[in-house]
Amino acid sequence: MAKAEASVDLPIAADKIWNLIGGFGTLPDWLPYIPKSELSEGGRVRTLANPDGLAIIERLMAYDQNGRSYSYAILQAPFPVxxxxxxLKVKETDGGKASRVEWSGEFTPTSGTDAEASALFRGIYEDGLKALKKKISS
Structure with a gap:
C-alpha cells in the first residue's frame, strides 16, 4: 500500500479554516481545479468535476466536527489507484492563533509503482494546500 501526505501552517485559527474546508461539498470554495461538487446520498457522496470534465466520485467514510477532520474513499476517478x-484534518497551533492543515492518503496502485502513485497524490495534496493558503491570503 502506498501513502502520501502534505501539510501547511496557516496564521488563522483552526475553527475559521475548518469553516472554509470542513464541509464535504466545499472543495470548489478553495480548490481552483475542482470547479464543481454535487452532494448526494444525504451528503455522504460527492461528485466532483475536474478541469478536464472528468468525474471523481468520493464517499464520506468518517466525519469528526469536534476533531476537525473527515475521511473519504474514491469510488470512481481517473487515477491509477x-x-x-x-x-483532511485541521489542527490548532500557536495557542489557537494559527492552524496546521494535514492531507494524507493510502492507496494501492493499479499501474506503476508505489513511489509513482505516492508522488502523484503528494503533488495533488501540496497543490491543494498551496491553493488554500493563497485563498486565505487574498
Missing part, C-alpha cells in the same frame, strides 16, 4: 482512503 484502488482502495483509496484520504483524511
Amino acid at each position: 484502488k482502495n483509496y482512503l484520504s483524511t
Whole structure:
C-alpha cells in the first residue's frame, strides 16, 4: 500500500479554516481545479468535476466536527489507484492563533509503482494546500 501526505501552517485559527474546508461539498470554495461538487446520498457522496470534465466520485467514510477532520474513499476517478482512503484534518497551533492543515492518503496502485502513485497524490495534496493558503491570503 502506498501513502502520501502534505501539510501547511496557516496564521488563522483552526475553527475559521475548518469553516472554509470542513464541509464535504466545499472543495470548489478553495480548490481552483475542482470547479464543481454535487452532494448526494444525504451528503455522504460527492461528485466532483475536474478541469478536464472528468468525474471523481468520493464517499464520506468518517466525519469528526469536534476533531476537525473527515475521511473519504474514491469510488470512481481517473487515477491509477484502488482502495483509496484520504483524511483532511485541521489542527490548532500557536495557542489557537494559527492552524496546521494535514492531507494524507493510502492507496494501492493499479499501474506503476508505489513511489509513482505516492508522488502523484503528494503533488495533488501540496497543490491543494498551496491553493488554500493563497485563498486565505487574498
